[in-house]
Amino acid sequence: MTASVSRFSIMFFFLTQLQLAVAQQARIVKFEIIEALINDRSQGIQIINFWATWCAPCVKELPLFGQLQQKKDSSLMITLVSLDFADQIARVNTFIRRKDIQSEVLLLDEIDYNSWIDKVDSGWEGAIPATLFINRKTGRRKFVDKELKEGEIESIISELRE
Amino acid sequence: MKAKRFLSLVSVALLLCSTAYSYDLGDVVSDFTLKNVDGKMVSLSDYGSSGKGVIVIFDCNTCPYSKAYNQRIIDLHKKYAGLGYPVITINANDPGASPGDSFAEMVSVARKKNYAFPYLVDESQEVARKFGASNTPHVFVLKKEEKMFRVTYIGTIDNNSRDAASATRKYVEDAVDALLANKPVTTNRTKAIGCGIKWRS
Numbered sequence: 001m002t003a004s005v006s007r008f009s010i011m012f013f014f015l016t017q018l019q020l021a022v023a024q025q026a027r028i029v030k031f032e033i034i035e036a037l038i039n040d041r042s043q044g045i046q047i048i049n050f051w052a053t054w055c056a057p058c059v060k061e062l063p064l065f066g067q068l069q070q071k072k073d074s075s076l077m078i079t080l081v082s083l084d085f086a087d088q089i090a091r092v093n094t095f096i097r098r099k100d101i102q103s104e105v106l107l108l109d110e111i112d113y114n115s116w117i118d119k120v121d122s123g124w125e126g127a128i129p130a131t132l133f134i135n136r137k138t139g140r141r142k143f144v145d146k147e148l149k150e151g152e153i154e155s156i157i158s159e160l161r162e
Numbered sequence: 163m164k165a166k167r168f169l170s171l172v173s174v175a176l177l178l179c180s181t182a183y184s185y186d187l188g189d190v191v192s193d194f195t196l197k198n199v200d201g202k203m204v205s206l207s208d209y210g211s212s213g214k215g216v217i218v219i220f221d222c223n224t225c226p227y228s229k230a231y232n233q234r235i236i237d238l239h240k241k242y243a244g245l246g247y248p249v250i251t252i253n254a255n256d257p258g259a260s261p262g263d264s265f266a267e268m269v270s271v272a273r274k275k276n277y278a279f280p281y282l283v284d285e286s287q288e289v290a291r292k293f294g295a296s297n298t299p300h301v302f303v304l305k306k307e308e309k310m311f312r313v314t315y316i317g318t319i320d321n322n323s324r325d326a327a328s329a330t331r332k333y334v335e336d337a338v339d340a341l342l343a344n345k346p347v348t349t350n351r352t353k354a355i356g357c358g359i360k361w362r363s
Contacts, residue, residue, distance in 0.1 A: 018177045022321060040172075050355075052195075052226075054225075054226045054357075056260075057358070065302045083355050085324050087324075110322070111220075111322050111323065111324055111328075112321040112322065112330075112331075113318070113321075113338060113351050113354050114318070114321060114353055114354075115321075115353045115355060117353050117354075117355070124353065125296040125297065125299050125353055126296070126297050126318075126353040126355045126356055127355075127356060127357070127358030127359070128356075128357075128358065129358075146358070
């Protein structure tokens with residue numbers, strides 16, 4: 001009995017891991033999840049990128065975050081927040097699969113933008129892409145409301161680590 | 163090091179310039195003249211002799227938010243043109259970066275949707291920069307005082323881009339209704355997630 005349970009749980013574990021590796025999926029969230037990320041004062045650098053599948057400059061800069069994710073640096077947390085409409089989740093998931101996105105993807109289902117946009121950054125006019133970098137420990141932050149160019153992410157990270 | 167400091171000074175100066183040059187609430191807008199989809203030139207001052215103001219909307223053909231709001235923009239003109247607040251739409255996107263926003267495509271959208279208001283091309287992007295427009299659609303409600311136009315609302319159309327029927331705050335309508343009733347505009351500044359204007363590089 002115990003043997004079969006543990007065999008089952010091993011298999012279950014294996015299957016979930018396999019699923020994680022094969023099909024990353026976007027999770028639909030409310031703003032409180034993003035707010036918790038912004039206010040997390042543990043360790044490392046949190047990067048929150050706001051994007052959408054329909055936004056060409058966003059799609060163009062996403063590989064830069066992919067390259068960073070590939071480095072498997074445990075002090076970097078990359079969260080890609082999709083602002084696609086929540087009923088477009090299938091489109092977002094197809095995009096994730098097609099582009100083989102490994103970073104965590106959250107789909108922010110908060111249509112009343114004015115209720116949360118200033119909590120990300122009061123200077124944000126609402127155009128995407130936009131990216132918030134936070135040194136979790138010191139609380140130092142940098143907000144960029146335009147497309148990031150090659151190398152820019154790295155220099156912002158090292159600036160925040162100083 | 164010196165060069166670095168100089169560069170940062172220059173960038174601060176540029177930043178100050180760009181902020182200083184874009185309109186804020188209460189500012190008087192200077193006149194502009196842009197080409198409409200019918201080929202004729204339209205100036206803000208053309209609206210100086212009649213009406214009570216204008217609803218200027220920076221918009222485009224391609225942005226999903228512009229598409230979602232298209233009917234609401236048409237309806238704003240329908241509702242308010244007769245009351246003295248007609249709509250003027252302006253497309254400032256660089257067609258090099260966004261081919262769907264070429265003048266020919268603008269003509270075709272305006273024709274298909276039967277626009278009863280101007281759809282102007284801001285080829286040099288100077289008008290958009292002067293207004294400080296960043297997104298599409300990005301609304302500026304201008305109130306006419308004598309022959310001057312004063313910025314009285316900046317922001318989004320309502321609080322539900324996905325579904326007009328579910329919007330619980332209609333910011334532009336509330337602003338124009340207040341102006342028509344000679345009351346202060348209570349929510350005069352909002353923000354919206356939208357497509358950034360495609361600036362020429």
